Amino acid sequence: METFFTAQALTRAIEAIVAAGGSEPAEARLVADNLVTANLLGHDSHGVGMIPRYIDAVLEGGLLPNQHPKATLDTGTLLALDGCKGYGQSIGREAMQMAIERAKHSGCCIMTLGNSHHLGRIGHWAEMAVAEGLVSIHFVNVISHARVAPHGGRDARFGTNPCCIGVPLPGEPPFLLDYATSAVAQGKLRVAHNKGEKVPPGRLIDPEGNPTTDPRYAVVPPFGAMLAFGEHKGYGMAIASELLGGALTGGGTWHYEESSKQRVLNGMFTIVLDPRQLGTAAAFEREARLFLDWLRKSRPAPGFDRVRIAGEPEREMRERRSRDGIPVDEATWNEIVTAADKLELARSRVEALARGE
Ligand code: NAD
Numbered sequence: 101m102e103t104f105f106t107a108q109a110l111t112r113a114i115e116a117i118v119a120a121g122g123s124e125p126a127e128a129r130l131v132a133d134n135l136v137t138a139n140l141l142g143h144d145s146h147g148v149g150m151i152p153r154y155i156d157a158v159l160e161g162g163l164l165p166n167q168h169p170k171a172t173l174d175t176g177t178l179l180a181l182d183g184c185k186g187y188g189q190s191i192g193r194e195a196m197q198m199a200i201e202r203a204k205h206s207g208c209c210i211m212t213l214g215n216s217h218h219l220g221r222i223g224h225w226a227e228m229a230v231a232e233g234l235v236s237i238h239f240v241n242v243i244s245h246a247r248v249a250p251h252g253g254r255d256a257r258f259g260t261n262p263c264c265i266g267v268p269l270p271g272e273p274p275f276l277l278d279y280a281t282s283a284v285a286q287g288k289l290r291v292a293h294n295k296g297e298k299v300p301p302g303r304l305i306d307p308e309g310n311p312t313t314d315p316r317y318a319v320v321p322p323f324g325a326m327l328a329f330g331e332h333k334g335y336g337m338a339i340a341s342e343l344l345g346g347a348l349t350g351g352g353t354w355h356y357e358e359s360s361k362q363r364v365l366n367g368m369f370t371i372v373l374d375p376r377q378l379g380t381a382a383a384f385e386r387e388a389r390l391f392l393d394w395l396r397k398s399r400p401a402p403g404f405d406r407v408r409i410a411g412e413p414e415r416e417m418r419e420r421r422s423r424d425g426i427p428v429d430e431a432t433w434n435e436i437v438t439a440a441d442k443l444e445l446a447r448s449r450v451e452a453l454a455r456g457e
Contacts, residue, residue, distance in 0.1 A: 104425030142417035145287025162363025183216025214351025223278030226266030254309030276411030
């Protein structure tokens with residue numbers, strides 16, 4: 101069963117839980133806004149369902165409220181930051197503000213961010229840069245649990261390592277490509293498991309390495325493994341994310357048998373570029389326009405109404421969910437109010453806020 105919440109009321113409820121975990125009001129608001137935005141865009145895997153995990157991480161000491169990124173190098177075009185295990189929603193925002201400011205001044209900024217807690221939807225960070233007319237490219241690793249098997253391997257060795265590319269476009273909303281390099285995001289398997297649904301073939305293997313459609317193998321022990329998208333191609337991107345997001349940022353790579361810790365650390369390698377300063381702005385605008393017009397003239401394949409570019413499905417979902425509300429399944433909601441219990445925040449208070457009272 102699902103309950104529908106308005107974005108505003110759900111934000112208030114989540115904000116109250118994060119604040120009860122020790123965050124200043126501004127941070128609690130940022131975390132709640134970020135998670136609810138992921139739900140609004142249709143990425144429930146990175147929405148309010150993350151809260152129980154965050155609260156467990158706070159209680160364990162693996163996620164530290166009220167942190168700010170610390171610069172270990174800042175030459176203007178090179179910026180190295182330590183995320184100090186702080187909430188990715190505020191660390192990521194401050195880190196991107198710094199990179200954007202430097203890219204506007206110098207034409208580009210390569211920013212490494214290690215040791216941040218979960219950065220959520222990586223597209224959120226590219227959106228900050230494209231809103232300023234900048235290109236934004238991200239490679240991210242995940243220090244949490246090994247969940248994805250290498251191409252040719254049968255056991256999990258690394259995380260869902262997302263990549264994201266945001267490009268501002270003339271006369272229309274940006275191209276926003278943002279996905280996990282696993283065939284499906286870990287959180288989507290959690291959502292499928294909570295809803296009692298199967299996942300399509302080609303996403304998962306069981307603990308013996310056999311193909312399976314049961315999401316439990318990604319959510320509860322005994323664990324199997326997820327597969328990378330596109331066989332050796334997605335696998336290669338996942339390794340690039342580990343090398344750039346994990347090793348080069350100094351945040352660390354995944355090379356452990358297992359971890360019982362609840363914290364999810366991300367390392368993010370980012371390139372922010374000002375296309376206006378390359379001297380090709382006129383050609384960029386003309387050629388991007390010509391290509392997109394050409395692309396959209398493709399005849400729709402069976403089952404499709406039209407060709408879309410990355411970013412469009414999320415904007416369509418935002419429109420729908422802003423109108424109809426955000427669905428949260430019963431298991432996820434129970435986990436959220438249980439997180440409030442752990443902080444001695446009355447669940448009746450959380451439920452009243454979520455109803456808009
Ligand atoms: P996904 O498989 O839903 O793919 C989303 C991308 O594909 C978007 O860019 C979307 O616009 C594009 N897309 C979808 N349908 C399309 C169509 N018909 N035509 C053109 N483009 C289309 O994404 P995912 O792998 O499930 O990842 C979901 C989110 O999880 C992402 O925001 C990612 O950053 C996030 N994530 C975060 C972490 C972390 O540790 N912080 C780890 C993994 C994933």
